[in-house]
Amino acid sequence: MDDAPISRFRSDITVGAEKVLSILADNILVDGFHLVVDLEKSHGSYMVDALQGKEYLDCYSYFASLPIGHNHPKMRTDDFRATLIRAAGSNPTNSDVYTREFGAFVQIFREFAAPKEFPYLFFVAGGTLAVENALKVAFDWKRQKNRAAGIEGGGDKILHFCEAFHGRSGYAMSLTNTGPAKTADFPQFDWPRISNPKAHFPIDEEEMVVAEAASVAEIEQAFDADPMGIAAIIVEPIQGEGGDNHFRSEFLQQLRRIADKREAMLIFDEVQTGIGLTGSMWAFQQLGVTPDIVAFGKKTQVCGIMSTDRVDDINTNVFHVSSRINSTWGGNLVDMVRAARYLQIIEEEGLVENAALSGELFLGELLAIQESFALVTNVRGRGLMLAFDLPDAAQRDQLRELCWDAGLATLGCG
Incomplete structure (x- = not known):
């Protein structure tokens, strides 16, 4: 036990970004995007890759699971972080005991x-x-x-x-x-x-x-x-x-x-x-x-x-x-x-209403693209849940890759 590397028992549970994908690939199926999200540097609507320092405008939002972007200032206040740490210190069985x-x-x-x-x-x-x-x-x-x-x-x-x-x-x-x-x-x-x-x-x-x-x-x-x-x-x-x-x-x-x-x-x-x-x-x-x-x-x-x-x-x-x-x-x-x-x-920042307004503007721009490019059809959306069709999956995937290369994180479906 005395000969064990100190790093094995560090309380800072992290590894270098360059090691992440190889560690994961040795243990699990790594079939996602080959980047390592920098949780500290990502901000607002931008996701930062810790491997290259590249920023992506995030229209992906972790498969629609990230509601207000990264590192919102109100998520970083001392009182909220204290509450979060207190809740993370153990994992109560909420079905049986209450907090x-x-x-x-x-x-x-x-x-x-x-x-x-x-x-x-x-x-x-x-x-x-x-x-x-x-x-x-x-x-x-x-x-x-x-x-x-x-x-x-x-x-x-x-x-x-x-x-x-x-x-x-x-x-x-x-x-x-x-x-x-x-x-x-x-x-x-x-x-x-x-x-x-x-x-x-x-x-x-x-x-x-x-x-x-x-x-x-x-x-x-x-x-x-x-x-x-x-x-x-x-x-x-x-x-x-x-x-x-x-x-x-x-x-x-x-x-x-x-x-x-x-x-x-x-x-x-x-x-x-x-x-x-x-x-x-x-x-x-x-x-x-x-x-x-x-x-x-x-x-x-x-x-x-x-x-x-x-x-x-x-x-x-x-x-x-x-x-x-x-x-x-x-x-x-x-x-x-x-x-x-x-x-x-x-609620405080009116983000639901903002999604409706921003989505209307975004949809208008997609409709303009549809008017200019025959390959783009079936532009549709409610709020910020927006989509359009391309002739086939191959062309869709090609465009998605070009988007990621250009720093726009997006997804295909269908």
Whole structure:
């Protein structure tokens, strides 16, 4: 023990930037961007590579999980850092013991993020687990409703859409269908998968009505085939990984009516769209429809679900019966403290409204590019969730590489 290098026991847990990729490659699959983020020098909308000192204008934001950029001054105050360090000193089991920091986070989340229509909250680590627990709420609710009607069983299917991404474990893997690499050879449930009537911009109203009617017919057929079996309809209000696919509000409103008529939950997966990205705190708030359950994550740091009181059709639902949904940590206390500060800053600085205004300007510039370059089509967006199409994946990937070379961090999808 005395002969061990002192560096093995340094409290400064870091290594030289030049060593990072080789250490990781010796131990894990390194298939991400070959840079090392300098967490100290990155600032605002700029991500700095510690290897070369190069700055990137960040339109990537860690797959839409970084809500206010890097090193915001209000994240670097002494009192906030003291709170963060206090929360990081141990990892309490938030499901069983409670702290002042946990209480403060929930209070701030309720004040700035959770609409009043959603009295029930549940927190967990990971967006996929947020979706999984949303499904469990629906399974439990539907199975108990069936039992109350004298029907044992059913309530064990989730209706979902083509080109959806809801995660890659457990139940969620049976919903995700954005590419075989994510799900091939893993066991899955055979649940109803519906054609997605995604919009192409500028929108042709007649084409959309026809496409939406076809999807609705598929949905009705699925319910007719198994009237008591479908517990929920799940949809991303904008399908992110599947191609930044937008749906008309009229279609999402039809889903609401079908869910009510067929006694199924309507779940919106807002893991990517939530917390201001689309120009409202939640994308559904622009669409004239309120889902029964919202799954959230990414920019919220700690993930989870919020539910309306429709679940109270059953008194013994998962929000009233212990251990039906749970996890050891119920999220992560450090993430909660960070999230609480993010939400305060977002509210104080009007960043949701700014996303709407900035997104409108950005969209206008993309439309101008579309006018000048025939290769660019289908420019679309809500707030700062913006996209355009190129003729094929090869050209898309080539442009993405050119962007990174020029110092613009961006992503492809679809």
